Amino acid sequence: MHFGDFYYPLPANEPVLSYAPGTKEKAALKAAIKELKATKLDVPMYIGNAEVRTENKVSMHPPHERKFVLGHYSEGDATHVRKAIAAALKAKDKWANLSWENRANIFLKAADLLATKYRFQMVAATMLGQSKNAYQAEIDSACELIDFLRFNVHYLSEIYRQQPLSVAGVQNRVEYRPLEGFVLAVTPFNFTAIGGNLPTSAAMCGNVVVWKPAHTQIYSAQLFMRILQEAGLPDGVINMVHVDGPVLGEVVFAHPEFAGVHFTGSTGVFNYMWKTIGQNMSAYKSYPRIVGETGGKDFVLIHKSADADVAVAALARGAFEYQGQKCSAASRAYIPSNLAIEIKKKLVAEVKTMTVGTVENFTNFVNAVIDEKSFDKIEGYIKGARKRDSKSKILVGGKCDKTEGFFIEPTVIETTDPYYVTMCEEIFGPVLTVYVYDENKFDDILKIVDNTSAYALTGAIIAQDRYAVETATNKLRNSAGNFYINDKPTGAVVGQQPFGGARASGTNDKAGSILNLYRWLSARTVKEVLTPVRDYRYPFLQEK
Structure with a gap:
């Protein structure tokens, strides 16, 4: 039974480690890099309760060391996209009905696991897979991703508290439902934090997700997926597939249960998505939410x-x-x-x-x-x-x-x-x-x-x-x-500078802010009359 409303206060930004000479974190990070390079990964797709591997193995290499093999990932096809959608929809009702505190605590636990147990492993994976130096990997795959998880829990808690006015004899409330269907998350190579935020922000709101990370970010994405599982994310809530973009789009954008896309990538790809979705509108149960951050000059x-x-x-x-x-x-x-x-x-x-x-x-x-x-x-x-x-x-x-x-x-x-x-x-x-x-x-x-x-x-x-x-x-x-x-135009911090642009740069839905989360919710207003009327007649109808 649910007998309380649970509120999550504004968190503090995760402190940035310096990795200065002689620090414990520098030694720990170097050890993590060495350990990862000594292990060749066989990365599956995560669909429902299964780790799915295929015969089509694609090698992963550090961009700065082309000949070194970090491991391989299994590349999928349209059948795997369909299975991911089916797994998401199967998990939908149970996930949407899970109490807010139990949903929230999964992502808070994932943030804590990132901040402690997996911090150096995640930073090292980002350094090796995406060729980021220690500081850039730290502010991205550790601090920003942790902040996304913690601040989004707070922001969603704020949304749930926003309720309409009730007057004498009438009780009003708003329910913030997930979207009807599944959400597609398409994430880029350049930020591990974006790779983690786009699927989890939608999932946090009660949605189920099909997640396609960039092929060049799979090495760190798979680690985050495993962290979510350890944090208690139920099977099927987020399903990670490794497929080409056109293959993904052909299946997803033709599905009647497609409810929205959370995208970061090129303007050209986003424009194509928008066009395709528009052409397929008659196939959908509802108007899909289209959220994207694209390019910049x-x-x-x-x-x-x-x-x-x-x-x-x-x-x-x-x-x-x-x-x-x-x-x-x-x-x-x-x-x-x-x-x-x-x-x-x-x-x-x-x-x-x-x-x-x-x-x-x-x-x-x-x-x-x-x-x-x-x-x-x-x-x-x-x-x-x-x-x-x-x-x-x-x-x-x-x-x-x-x-x-x-x-x-x-x-x-x-x-x-x-x-x-x-x-x-x-x-x-x-x-x-x-x-x-x-x-x-x-x-x-x-x-x-x-x-x-x-x-x-x-x-x-x-x-x-x-x-x-x-x-x-x-x-x-x-x-x-x-x-x-009087500053460089980079380095937006969650909770401080909500990020996103307009024109050809996207829909400006500001990742890392309360604005973004509204896009993954569907409000239902409920009015209950405590003393119902018993006669259709209004006073104005009387002449005397």
Whole structure:
């Protein structure tokens, strides 16, 4: 029996470990990396109560060490997608009817397991599988994922407390139901935390989920799946499949019980999903929820009043942390003419200090890009700039080598054309393009920043002049869903900066906030009249 309402207060953000020399965490992380490399994994799909393996084995390799085999995963096909949907729907009623406190405590336990027992294993898996350095893996696969789980429990608890007004003789209430059907979660390679959040945020609300992680993130995704199981997640609530996107879409988007998609990935794929769902509307029981965070062409706008050192630090970190493979990474920068010489000189000097190499050498700031397809695409942009036409030149970096791993030096391109190709197109790699503008034409450059890209994810203004800050904040209101003042445009923290953008960057449903969770709930209003009327007649009908 249920005889109480259980509320979960606002948690604190998970502390970030430093991995500084001599710390216990540094030794523990190195030991975890060694242990993982000594074990070859055979990763199954998780469908219902079964670990499903196939004859089609795909090898997993660290991007920075191409020849090393971490293990293999079983690749599935359409039959496995159908089985995952069936398993989810079989689990649906029992999961949806589970009391809130028992649902919530599964995810809180998973957060605690991540924070303690599995922390270094998860960080190590992210380092090896996705080529993240220790700090980037820590803030992602440990801290952010822990925060997603804990804060979402709190936010959902807040939603459940929101109830309508009741008046004399009438009792009103709202029930927050899960969606009718199953939810599809499609997650990217670049953040283990996103891989964990997209399926669990929907599941936390009582939904059942089919989860397709990016193939290049399966190595860390499987560990999180096992953590959820250890935390007590019932079979079938989240089902993880390894299939190609078109195979997945053909089955899922034709299913009458499809209730929504939680997506992070490319704008092109998301647009195709939206189109397909629209064409299939007559097949569905209800209107599916479509939630997505897609690409970015994120900017740093530097005002003539800026502190040059602040600007350089924002560019260096914003553009080159995790090889620029963040949807929020600084990709285009606008430098005022009065600071151009100083900023370019200092930025070039800083980039030259960045070492590139394997994650196992903790002194490397930059590691490998995710795979050969990405490497070739990024190298193509650099080769284009290296032609040294009248519009572009490489200020620093530009070396690309995929002999041992997919290594690309952090690269800064300068262009004389604010609409040059690398100022407009998403590159998703360690490439920053800078454009020098007339320091006295700030209003003009604001218009260029606003209309250069179809994306509107993140952006930053670096300035000491408060009038300039306010002007940029207002004029660029629709240019970025996350806007930063005197900081890099990356590093949103759960509970502090709800994350998401608009325009071609997605639906702006703000992962890691209460806003996102509303999308996975369906409200039902219940009115009970305590003293029912017994006559249809109203007083106005009487003349006397």
